[in-house]
Amino acid sequence: MEFEAGHIYHIYNQGNNRQKVFFKQENYLFFLRKLRKHLLPFGDLLAYCLMPNHFHLMMQVNAVERVFTRSATPSRAPSKNTPPKKYTTNLNKEIGILLASYTRAINKQQESSGSLFRQKTKAECLTLSEGITPSFYNTEFGTQGHNAFPEEEYLQTCFDYIHQNPVKAKLVTLASDWEYSSAKEYEGLRNGTLVNVELAKQLLAI
Numbered sequence: 001m002e003f004e005a006g007h008i009y010h011i012y013n014q015g016n017n018r019q020k021v022f023f024k025q026e027n028y029l030f031f032l033r034k035l036r037k038h039l040l041p042f043g044d045l046l047a048y049c050l051m052p053n054h055f056h057l058m059m060q061v062n063a064v065e066r067v068f069t070r071s072a073t074p075s076r077a078p079s080k081n082t083p084p085k086k087y088t089t090n091l092n093k094e095i096g097i098l099l100a101s102y103t104r105a106i107n108k109q110q111e112s113s114g115s116l117f118r119q120k121t122k123a124e125c126l127t128l129s130e131g132i133t134p135s136f137y138n139t140e141f142g143t144q145g146h147n148a149f150p151e152e153e154y155l156q157t158c159f160d161y162i163h164q165n166p167v168k169a170k171l172v173t174l175a176s177d178w179e180y181s182s183a184k185e186y187e188g189l190r191n192g193t194l195v196n197v198e199l200a201k202q203l204l205a206i
Contacts, residue, residue, distance in 0.1 A: 001123040003064045003091050008046065008203075010158050013099070013121040014054035021106065021116055022052055028180045031055070031102055036194055038094040041066055044196040046203070047162045049181035051169065056162040058126075060199065065090040095121055126154045156204050 003009065015021040022028050028050050039045065039059065047058040070085045103116040163186075166178035175183040184190040185197050186206060200206065 001092050001095070001121060003061050003123065004125070004128070005061055005064055007125050007127045008058065008060045008155060009123045009125055010162075011057040011059060011095070011121065011123045012055060013117045016115045016118055018053055019116070020053050021055075022050060022180075023106070023110065025179075027106065027109075030105065032180075032194060034098045034102055038098040039091070040194075041068075042091045042094065044199050045182075045194055046196060046200045047159050047182050048195065049162045049165045049178070049183075051165055051171075051180075056165065058158055058162055060196075060203075061091065063091075126158055159200070159204055159206075 001011075022031070031050060032048075035045065035048070035057070039057075042063050043059050043061040045057060045059050047056075049056045065088060067086055067088050070087050099117050099121065106116055107113055163175040163181055163183040166172045166181065167175055172178045175181065176187040176189055178184075182192070182195040185192050185195055186200075
């Protein structure tokens, strides 16, 4: 995956061999906590939808790389003269850590082993017409080519597509009925803090 600061991306992955990746409510909630920890330091989440066997995220990337201070464990507390250790990480690496740690938890829960997600997570840029691939509709998810839509509609089309996933899968009647997406925030049914609703309203006709 390639990311550039100041651009918006559609990030998605699917269960390996289309297998389920979320088995119960706590799995969805655990994944959302992981999103907050690993992705929000790099940008603003504008929309998300977790489906039983895949997920979709719409994210504005504000920084590709960040420097953090590593906190010491109680058993290895640094002395007063020891400066805190700093480490550099990037969005690509953090996405990988998120999926790997989630996979370990699910394999333990399900008493299984092996890959949970497809090897490559997709990240398609919605705001660059040249350079990074500006397409998000993919045959893996039974969707159309991106060129079917005018460039100025990319953001709105992706935003709507993400939230309509549970409706198209006939899991719910209304997008806002699905507990594991940001549609509820945009309908005013939940006051969540994972997505930046105000920023999305500035960027989209919502």
